[in-house]
Amino acid sequence: MIRYEFIDTDIKKDDLHPDNIYKKEQKLAWDFVHDLKISKEIIPCPVCGEARSETLLKKWGFQYAICPQTWSLSLAAFPEEDVVTNYYYNSELSHFRASQKYQNLVLEKRKDLWERQLGWMEGRISRYLGNDKYKVIDWGGKFVGWVESLDTASFVKRLYILESLPPIQNEGNFEGSADIICLMDVLQRELNPLDLLKRIAQKLNSGGLLIASCRAGSGFDIMTLREKAESIFPLDHIFLPSPQEMEYLLNQTGFELLEITTPGLMDMKYIKNAGKNIPEDQYFLRYIMDKGDDLLLERMQGFLQRNNLSSHLRCVARKR
Amino acid sequence: MELRTAIIGMGKMGRIRKHELDIHPGFKVIGVCDLYEDFSEEFSDCLFFTKWEDVFSLNLDVVFVCTYNNISPDIVCTALENNCHVFCEKPPGRSVSDVNRIIQYESKAVNKVLKFGFNHRFHYAIMEAKSAIDSGRYGKILCARGIYGKAGGLGFEKNWRADKDIAGGGILIDQGIHMLDLMRYLVGDFVEVKSFVENLYWKKINMEDNAFVLMKTENGQVAMVHSSATQWKHKFSLDIFLENGYICINGLLTSTRSYGEESITFAQKQFEDKAQAIGRPREETIFFDRDDSWRLENEEFYACIIEGKKIHHGNTEDALKVMELIEKIYQKSGS
Numbered sequence: 108m109i110r111y112e113f114i115d116t117d118i119k120k121d122d123l124h125p126d127n128i129y130k131k132e133q134k135l136a137w138d139f140v141h142d143l144k145i146s147k148e149i150i151p152c153p154v155c156g157e158a159r160s161e162t163l164l165k166k167w168g169f170q171y172a173i174c175p176q177t178w179s180l181s182l183a184a185f186p187e188e189d190v191v192t193n194y195y196y197n198s199e200l201s202h203f204r205a206s207q208k209y210q211n212l213v214l215e216k217r218k219d220l221w222e223r224q225l226g227w228m229e230g231r232i233s234r235y236l237g238n239d240k241y242k243v244i245d246w247g248g249k250f251v252g253w254v255e256s257l258d259t260a261s262f263v264k265r266l267y268i269l270e271s272l273p274p275i276q277n278e279g280n281f282e283g284s285a286d287i288i289c290l291m292d293v294l295q296r297e298l299n300p301l302d303l304l305k306r307i308a309q310k311l312n313s314g315g316l317l318i319a320s321c322r323a324g325s326g327f328d329i330m331t332l333r334e335k336a337e338s339i340f341p342l343d344h345i346f347l348p349s350p351q352e353m354e355y356l357l358n359q360t361g362f363e364l365l366e367i368t369t370p371g372l373m374d375m376k377y378i379k380n381a382g383k384n385i386p387e388d389q390y391f392l393r394y395i396m397d398k399g400d401d402l403l404l405e406r407m408q409g410f411l412q413r414n415n416l417s418s419h420l421r422c423v424a425r426k427r
Numbered sequence: 428m429e430l431r432t433a434i435i436g437m438g439k440m441g442r443i444r445k446h447e448l449d450i451h452p453g454f455k456v457i458g459v460c461d462l463y464e465d466f467s468e469e470f471s472d473c474l475f476f477t478k479w480e481d482v483f484s485l486n487l488d489v490v491f492v493c494t495y496n497n498i499s500p501d502i503v504c505t506a507l508e509n510n511c512h513v514f515c516e517k518p519p520g521r522s523v524s525d526v527n528r529i530i531q532y533e534s535k536a537v538n539k540v541l542k543f544g545f546n547h548r549f550h551y552a553i554m555e556a557k558s559a560i561d562s563g564r565y566g567k568i569l570c571a572r573g574i575y576g577k578a579g580g581l582g583f584e585k586n587w588r589a590d591k592d593i594a595g596g597g598i599l600i601d602q603g604i605h606m607l608d609l610m611r612y613l614v615g616d617f618v619e620v621k622s623f624v625e626n627l628y629w630k631k632i633n634m635e636d637n638a639f640v641l642m643k644t645e646n647g648q649v650a651m652v653h654s655s656a657t658q659w660k661h662k663f664s665l666d667i668f669l670e671n672g673y674i675c676i677n678g679l680l681t682s683t684r685s686y687g688e689e690s691i692t693f694a695q696k697q698f699e700d701k702a703q704a705i706g707r708p709r710e711e712t713i714f715f716d717r718d719d720s721w722r723l724e725n726e727e728f729y730a731c732i733i734e735g736k737k738i739h740h741g742n743t744e745d746a747l748k749v750m751e752l753i754e755k756i757y758q759k760s761g762s
């Protein structure tokens with residue numbers, strides 16, 4: 108298996124979650140979920156079926172439970188499917204996110220990040236499939252800017268859009284299969300990850316590549332900040348696999364995992380931003396935040412990346 | 428299809444090959460050979476020979492040659508004459524004339540596959556580098572710099588590698604040959620050579636323990652190689668600078684891990700307008716936890732035999748070109 112480390116000093120929390128819109132998104136998400144009726148029972152792990160008893164954190168009335176087998180994290184009890192559909196397609200939050208103002212701001216903030224992401228994808232595609240142009244599906248996209256950048260990538264012959272969120276239009280009737288499917292930050296909002304990956308496998312040529320990214324529940328900032336991890340909230344985050352769970356999931360759905368890495372850049376920055384909100388019993392974190400400097404945080408982030416311990420994961424898998 | 432296989436030379440490499448062949452479903456090792464009869468107890472699952480000529484009584488499909496450099500060309504030629512596919516460890520003999528002799532035998536052998544063991548091409552960091560270069564993302568190669576060195580060790584001056592008649596040369600032909608092959612593979616063929624081939628420390632061997640080489644391709648790309656047997660901390664590094672970025676390989680996964688973790692770093696060039704500080708661009712490093720080079724080498728060899736394809740990595744042209752380079756480096760030293 109391979110591991111990654113990035114040196115990237117440019118990225119800031121504000122690039123990913125600009126304060127002015129992120130606060131509003133969280134408020135709208137809270138409005139939607141805070142009085143939902145949720146069962147108190149803890150369901151088994153949605154992927155491996157292992158019974159769960161331990162919860163890591165509670166957010167807005169929702170508990171997140173740990174799978175004892177793989178250390179993945181997901182809601183302890185799942186809401187009904189139509190509640191989730193409403194959240195993503197009809198809620199005030201979804202309208203806000205579909206607005207031009209929101210989409211333009213995200214584009215402005217993430218343009219460089221996307222460019223780098225495409226550079227990385229180009230490298231992985233030329234490594235595993237060769238230098239050519241391919242039929243590509245973007246699955247579950249939610250940012251217009253991302254889809255537009257992907258459309259111009261050097262490896263794209265024709266881009267199709269499936270299961271997107273507003274305001275992105277789906278490709279009407281997509282028959283046949285693609286050479287590459289991109290699933291960027293989609294898994295985390297899934298109620299049934301196994302089903303999703305099976306559907307994806309059906310639309311991919313054998314030997315084709317699945318390139319996926321998602322938040323990892325086993326990552327450092329989530330595990331340590333717990334409730335205080337601002338970047339995790341229902342129903343944006345339903346299922347947060349660990350690298351081990353991701354591998355299991357891919358194996359179960361007809362994929363051969365080629366690489367899985369956690370190139371996340373933000374764990375230490377999220378913790379630094381948490382400031383006084385770092386849980387009181389996290390003495391070590393409080394100590395390094397008090398006495399350590401930015402170089403120490405950078406080295407720690409490098410360590411997390413290199414050892415698959417960061418909270419953002421990405422993988423490349425080949426359909427068997 | 429299971430190929431009836433024999434291995435000649437059961438030292439370090441012969442054993443590695445045997446292990447890999449035993450787990451490959453396409454090969455069946457039916458005989459092994461070594462000068463040391465004592466080894467026979469360790470290989471009770473197949474026939475043991477002490478004279479390499481005798482293995483050909485086995486009606487073989489494939490022969491692996493893992494002996495010393497002085498004898499390997501004779502064995503390769505005889506194996507080809509006996510209608511076998513042949514895998515031979517690097518170096519392909521001790522000289523260009525050895526390779527030319529092998530080429531003559533190869534041309535007479537009908538539909539036989541001959542491959543030389545340049546396994547470094549199958550290290551994941553090298554495969555990544557090749558793919559990144561070929562993708563054109565970083566533009567054309569400007570220059571490259573490679574260091575490959577080991578410490579020699581306690582028995583260094585007594586080993587067969589220290590005997591010029593057997594080895595044909597010092598550290599350059601033994602270990603440096605891999606770096607030269609990689610330079611050819613990644614950068615291209617070199618037409619100009621300058622070098623210092625030196626004995627700096629291991630005075631009992633009458634060959635080089637360090638070689639410093641500068642080479643230039645027809646297109647003006649320059650490569651620098653340092654091959655060393657006085658690298659007290661083992662080292663493998665290969666830096667390639669291209670028009671729009673760079674690729675740096677550090678470390679090489681081996682069984683003892685003495686060359687460190689294997690990693691490759693890529694970066695696009697960034698000046699002050701893009702980077703926070705000039706000379707500190709955004710880098711991406713991949714670390715590899717596995718060395719599958721022996722297995723992948725075997726897979727290429729097997730696929731070429733079964734599918735009747737030409738060897739891409741370690742064919743006779745590669746062998747000839749790298750030996751020509753080595754001879755030039757020896758000849759040009761100091762001039």
Ligand SMILES: NC(=O)c1ccc[n+]([C@@H]2O[C@H](COP(=O)([O-])OP(=O)(O)OC[C@H]3O[C@@H](n4cnc5c(N)ncnc54)[C@H](O)[C@@H]3O)[C@@H](O)[C@H]2O)c1
Pocket residue numbers: 435436437438439440441460461462463477478479493494495496498516517518544545546587601
């Ligand atoms: N690809 C690589 O990275 C790599 C690494 C190490 C060695 N090698 C190459 O592999 C070959 C063997 O090296 P090694 O490290 O295994 O050496 P070694 O000394 O461990 O083994 C060589 C063996 O060959 C046997 N041998 C020599 N002449 C023989 C003959 N006439 N008949 C039968 N057996 C004979 C010796 O008894 C010895 O056991 C060399 O050519 C070397 O350059 C390649």
